[in-house]
Amino acid sequence: MRNAFHDELDAIGASLLQMAGLVKLAMSDATLAILTADLTVAEKVIAADTVIDDIQHDLDARTINLMARQQPVASDLRTLVTSLRMSADLERMGDLADHVAKQARMRYPNSAVPAELIPTITAMGSVADKLIDKLSSVMEHRDTVRALEIENDDDEMDKLHRDLISVLLSKEWNYGVETAIDMTLLGRFYERFADHAVSIARRVYFSVTGEYSTN
């Protein structure tokens, strides 16, 4: 039976999806900003991060309020606790997009990414975009098949991260230590972004099946 409680639960789900949409936009803009040294786009990402933070604060307050008023039973309570955790992961993914954009801004008007690494960072951006797209679908449709796929996409991100490090360590690397430091951190931001996507996908998988994913 539908009731006001479930309407509020749906509204919380919708806010999580809204957060995921903003995180997707933030990371794809941040990737664009760092690949093209576009200061305007970088500033847009940095400004938008406070919007994501505000949605999280509001969402968490509503979630806790709903717990207090409705005293939900086991499965609904678990959904609400999971919402709190998913909003924390999404907020952190927004921070990581913000870090990418700040690196673009720090090196502007120069390009932060040397030519040799443009293909790798482009690919990391694509995987990040694919991950968050799939994640939105997993969250919206409680899609366990796609939830499992996200772990494979994360393997792809880890491989790209290893590729990036091997470029930094190759004899052909002529950009010195400063750019190597930047690229190490940049790679880490994408890698952690993917880790948080996996974390959310696992929570959805667990909340649907009652089991932990094993791959």
Next chain:
Amino acid sequence: MRNAFHDELDAIGASLLQMAGLVKLAMSDATLAILTADLTVAEKVIAADTVIDDIQHDLDARTINLMARQQPVASDLRTLVTSLRMSADLERMGDLADHVAKQARMRYPNSAVPAELIPTITAMGSVADKLIDKLSSVMEHRDTVRALEIENDDDEMDKLHRDLISVLLSKEWNYGVETAIDMTLLGRFYERFADHAVSIARRVYFSVTGEYSTN
């Protein structure tokens, strides 16, 4: 009036303190392992991380179970939600100690840290130790004065992190890109460790005062 509910709440607080104690030991051992290239200590930290993870899983299950059974009112509910968040931060701090130990293991039998950076990493380890010590006291005694001090200690960590980067960028840096990559990540692990300590301190501050700390 004391009752079974408050006994369970106390037990949850005790488990959080136990986690903090294990995280303190993990990070101080990890620092020792990386400064002295001690493989045995590194392996100990890596093995102990699953203990921290297990305590978190158990603690979170007890916390959610308590929410479901006791249907706590506003302030008690807020305490339980805060516990879930604090356990997530502590678990992540354990991961970061594990990452430090894994870097020591990866470079063994060589020392991961070049001589020029021994003082900086030693200092980062000391600040991490001071932070987690203070944090335990903040958690145990709901000490808002020390909660605010933790933000200053975090500034100290950020300064050490900048010092570390400036050594990597100095003309005297003779260790090449690979060691610079390692040291960049190592610095980031300590910096994030401190960030999570600040996050927990802010939660305690908010839960005691009802206000966000402003410094």
